Structures are given as structure tokens and as C-alpha cells.
Amino acid sequence: MSDGRAHVPPGPSEGTPSGGVPWSRVVKSGALLLVTAVSLYLLLPTLLSVFGSWRSLSHLDWPFAILVLPCEAASYVCLWELDRIALRTNSWFLIACAQLSGNALGRIVPASATPFTVNMVRRAGADTGEAVAAFTASTLLQIATALALPLVALPAILAGAPVRRGLATAAYLGIGALLLLLVAGGAVFATDAPLKVLGRGIQWVINATVRRRRHVSGLPQKLLEDRDFIRTTLGERWKAAVAAAAGNAAFDYLALLCAIRAVGAAPRPSVVVLAYAAAELLALIPFTPGGLGFVEAGLVGTLTLAGVSGPDALAATLLYRLVAYWLPIPTGGVTYLLFRRRYG
Secondary structure, eight states: OSSSOOOOOOOOOOTTTSOOHHHHHHHHHHHHHHHHHHHHHHHHHHHHHGGGGGGGGGGHHHHHHHHHHHHHHHHHHHHHHHHHHHHTTTOOHHHHHHHHHHHHTTTTTTTTTTHHHHHHHHHOOOOHHHHHHHHHHHHHHHHHHHEEEEEEEEHHHHHHHOOOOOHHHHHHHHHHHHHHHHHHHHHHHSSHHHHHHHHHHHHHHHHHHSSSSSOOOOOHHHHHHHHHHHHHHHHGGGHHHHHHHHHHHHHHHHHHHHHHHHTTOOOOOHHHHHHHHHHHHHTOOOSGGGGGTTTHHHHHHHHHHHHHHHHHHHHHHHHHHIIIIIIIIHHHHHHHHHHHHHHH
């Protein structure tokens, strides 16, 4: 990711191949591609099982299957609003085109989404440094939301354990978890105490369970610094940004519920919340673009634990990922052409 400052590439040297790219970067890129290839190879059976269930899509409850699309679209609109707040722009067109185009490229070339998105908004007239800060803050807030989901969902999961099966109950539990997420987000931005307690707890767990030469220290302060960076970048509209991040997750969760309902399943509600939280965390794994393979394996496994039959879990996962992961790729190509037409 560019830091927005002018950078002069180093000249050829012993550690630099003739093309001018440092050997360390070549080795790092090669290692990343190798890990990606190995991960996809290991996850290939699950991916083939998911895609092999395409015949089951002919038996969907189509009103609910179609609802997956507007729910996912609303999730993207919330994400664009978050980016608009971070970049402090009123242009929906610019943000939508940049996010969809960068997202599409990032699902083909790992770690390319943010640099490409920053370059697009720079070509539209935005300052490079401000764009880097804005999309970094937006990404950090999205990651924080994904990491917080399992924590705030825990009370809903525990409360949902004894109730009957049904997607209505799963929706109520999801709403409860997201309301807790909003409250937690407001508390984290307003005061230092929650992050200090969380940082000390994580630091203690790491030092107590992972053998290291040096114990982890300063984690609470690091969390506070990241929080301050996000709050400074978002400015006075941080509350709207937190709501947009929560809305992004809420509509995405609703899309998953519609996909499950479309295959006719009646899962255990508490585990559906857990399945979505697990999918959000698995999507953060950097070994494959967008957590490809990891998310499919996690969703199929947790939905099966929730009481969904194997074929229905595969079909629901396929429907959800077709709309949430695969459809935005060609959409990103179209929006890039629209962007080029307006901005050259």
C-alpha cells in the first residue's frame, strides 16, 4: 500500500534483479503465490462439492433466492457510505466504481484491491495521501467489525441455544448481535476503557498460551492508536461510519438467511449466527483472495452443525457466494469501464 509520498525506486544492486525490483519483494510475492496455490489445492474438494451442487439451484424457493441480491446490494451501499465518509466526498459514482473495480481485481490478484482503488480515486482528483488514509481507516473498521462479531454474538448464541429452530429466530438473534455491535462500537470510540481491557485480555492470552522469546507488550496502546487514527480520519461523522459498517454486516447476514431459506432449511438459530461470524473471520485469511475456499468450507461445516442437511448446506453456500463473491467480479469490470469513460 502506498503511503502517498514520492518514492524513487532503488537502482540495480546485488539484491536487485535487472528489472529493478528488489529480490525480497520477488521472494515475498513468490511465497504468497505458493501459499495461495497450496491452500486452493487443499480446499479444492470443498470448492468442487459446492460448485457441484449447482443442480440443486433449480429447486430453490425463488422469491427468497431473488431476495439475496437486493440484500447484498444494500450491504454494498452501506460499504460505499462508509468509504464516502472516510474520503469526505459526496460522489456515489466515484466511490462505487472504485470499490467495485478494486474489489474485482483483489479477487483475482491478492493484495491488489486497496492500491488499485487508491489509484482510481487519485485519477479522479483526490489527494493520494488522503485516499490512503481514508481506505485504510475504512478497512480497519471493517476488520474490527468482523473481529467483534463473534464477541458480541456470544450472548445471542447462548440465549438462542434453547429455542426452537427457525430463520425468524435467527434473524432476531442477528439483530440482537448487531445492536450490541453498535453499542460496543460507540463505547470504543467514545472511551478508552473498553480497548484497554480488551488489549490486556488478548495480550495475557497470547503470552499465556504461545511460547515466545519475548512477551507481547503494548497491545492496549496499539489498539488505542489505531482507534485514534480511524476516529481522526472519519472526523465528526464517526457515528455514521460505525452505523454503516454495522449495516454492511447486517444486510450481508440477511442475504445468508435468505439463501438458507431458499433451500428450505430450518437450522438451529444460534449456530447460524456463529456460521456467519465464522465466515466473516475466514474471509480475512490472506492466503486466498476474499478467503476463497476457506469461507466455503467454514460455511458448509457450520451450517451442517446448525442442522442443515449436507446437500442443502452446499446449495445455500453456493447461492450466497455466487451473489456475494462471484457476481461483483464482472460488475467491477463494468464499473471500471464506466469510470474510464468519465475520467479517462
